[in-house]
Amino acid sequence: MADEVILLDFWPSVFGMRVRIALAEKGIEYEYRGEDLWNKKSSLLLEMNPVHKKIPVLIHNGKPVCESLVIVEYIDEVWNDRAPLLPSIPYHKAQARFWADYVHKMVNDLGRKIQWSRGEKQEAAKKEFIECLKVLEGELGEKPYFGGETFGFVDIALVPSHSWFYTYETVGNFSVEAECPKLIAWAKRCFERESVSKSLPDQHKVYNFAMGLS
Known part of the structure; x- marks a missing residue:
């Protein structure tokens, strides 16, 4: 069945x-x-x-x-008969969980602060957001994906936020790519995977939705 x-x-x-x-x-x-x-x-x-x-x-x-x-x-x-999303080595698995949790607690909340604040508060939110992404860019380093050569748990945790980057950039008047070029290069690699490209909505569609909320 x-x-x-x-x-x-x-x-x-x-x-x-x-x-x-x-x-x-x-x-x-x-x-x-x-x-x-x-x-x-x-x-x-x-x-x-x-x-x-x-x-x-x-x-x-x-x-x-x-x-x-x-x-x-x-x-x-x-569904463990298919390619794993988490590493099998306990330490590597713990690290993946740590960084996914960091993404979960930080990235989207900071992005929403940019979206909903103005003036000095927005500038402060932008600074925090960029600092957070730079921390993630540092963890990524020169690896193709956060787990190394293999797309996995941390990538899945973070790449959906890319759909909202255009909204944050437009509202906050800044460029994620200018601040964190390696992170955007990583995102483009992720989008080469059908699982990502077909699962994530267009950034402009998200922006239009977000503007309808304000």
Whole structure:
């Protein structure tokens, strides 16, 4: 009997994008159900994630898994007959989790500060955001991907944020590529993968969505 896989998601969410990339990397067929988070959340979402009531939620054979990085790890463990997303060596795995957690806690929150603030507060947010990306660029170093030669967990955690870079740059009047050229070169490598290019929305579509919120 085939697995039943359903993804509850919202298309501009970087957190949902992570799950979409992981599913694509593993070649998993699934049913996509978009949520209308601004009007009425579905009864299924409220049932499957009663604690946070947020997307993404992966429903695997009727059982929910919540929180994007938890879901990506779950996908990696369950469909372990396909190329791994996390390293097998415990230390390397711990490092990947550390950097994915750093991305999760820092990048998107700082980006939103740029989007929603103005004047001195926005300038401060831009500085923090660029410093954060430079830390990540330093960790990337000269490697093609964060895990070395292999696209994996940290790449999946970070590359969805690229869909929002144009919004942050336009609102904040700066260039990520000018500040962090190696990071943008990394992003372009990631986009050469079908799992990434087909899972992430166009930056201009995201920008139009974001401007509709302001």
